[in-house]
Amino acid sequence: MSEDQNPQPLPKPIDSRRPGLIGLGLLAAALLGFAAGHWFRPTGPEADRLPVPSVPSVFQAPKLLVYQEGPAIPQLWLDTFSSAPSHPKVELRALVRTEDGTWPIDGDVYLLKARSFSEVGQSVVWADLNGRIPIDGINPVFQAQSFDPNNLKSRPWRVSPWFFMKRVAPGTPHKVAFAAPARWANEIGGLFPNEPDLLAALWIKSQGRAINLGGEAVHALARQQVEVALAGRTAPEEECWRGLKDGQVQLTFLPAWRLVLDPQAGGGLVRWAVLASGTIVDFELMAVRQDSPRLEMAMRFAEFLLAPSQQAALLGATGYFPVRSRPGQEWAGSTLIVPSGTWFDRSEFILWPYPKPVVPASPEVTNTNVVVPDGGGVGNSESEMRKAENSPSR
Secondary structure, three states, X not given: OOHHHOOXXXXXXXXXXXXXXXXXXXXXXXXXXXXXXXXXXXXXXXXXXXXXXXXXXXXXXXXXXXXXXXXXXXXXXXXXXXXXXXXXXXXXXXXXXXXXXXXXXXXXXXXXXXXXXXXXXXXXXXXXXXXXXXXXXXXXXXXXXXXXXXXXXXXEEEEEEEEEEEEOOOOOOOOOOOOOHHHHHHOOOEOEEOOHHHHHHHHHHHOOOOOOOOHHHHHHHHHHHHHHHOOOOEEOHHHHHHHHHHOOOOEEEEEHHXXXXXXXXXXXXXXXXXXXXXXXXXXXXXXXXXXXXXXXXXXXXXXXXXXXXHHHOHHHXXXXXXXXXXXXXXXXXXXXXXXXXXXXXXXXXXXXXXXXXXXXXXXXXXXXXXOOOOOOOOOOOHHHHHHHHXXXXX
């Protein structure tokens, strides 16, 4: 057979149906994509970014908003509370006035100084804590104060007395002799916090009188005496403390927590003392906003801070002394030498409102921010003013 009679096999013809099937598949996918996009397209203008998921993410979880005066709560405590099942994160903010002079009203929990409780309460409705947060174990000294006599809307949670603090020479014994407050102005290197109400209250205390009695006339006279005697000798509390540590200030009047947190201040040459008639004791309260959307969790957080474990760690963590203590053992556990004697029993809590910025009052507001202490009304009578003017001023 010749070559022509044995031809080579022809190549396999290409299946003309395959490209058609592929094209149909791509077309179907495109149509489905278009239909899905049209079906799920939002009715409004299309966004330039991915839509926000309907399920809240962990970054949008609700937080417990806590306002606080004084040294902040340790972050470890906040993390400990938040680590419990279903507990929210805690956002801690400093409790300060807004630009218009008002207090923030969006907090869930407020940790504020006792002297601020009544005033902030004019803007925030406090929740009733009775039956919700027990007071068992709290020192009776810190209960039933005149700002909340029935312990309904607040709980004390930490305390710090104000002491005279003096920078002394090496080898000076702990008990340092202090000049009477009437001679403050003559003290070399003396600088005092520019808190007129605080210093006026101490001025009255140094004369053996109750600082919360006598009415506004007595308070106003004491402020005037202090401002005259200490003209040019006052500065912010932080500046007084900084000067005491670096040696620029020799004598000042500051809360104990500052030295507790910085026991080696001034090379360990800072000593404290207190008047025999007692001093002013600052303590902070906890209160919960009644209309908080996280009311139950706010109650749990307040109870958490009063728990024995947290109170036991309070002194070293914030410098404040715990309120869970027995009468006569208020400073048990302190590693610092606290002045001995009966000064604490003679000390008082100042109930005056502190200086406030002048804010134009609304026409419908008729009340004032004056706190009337128990047992002593506002001294407006001529006889009381006369007594105040005739009181000894040194």
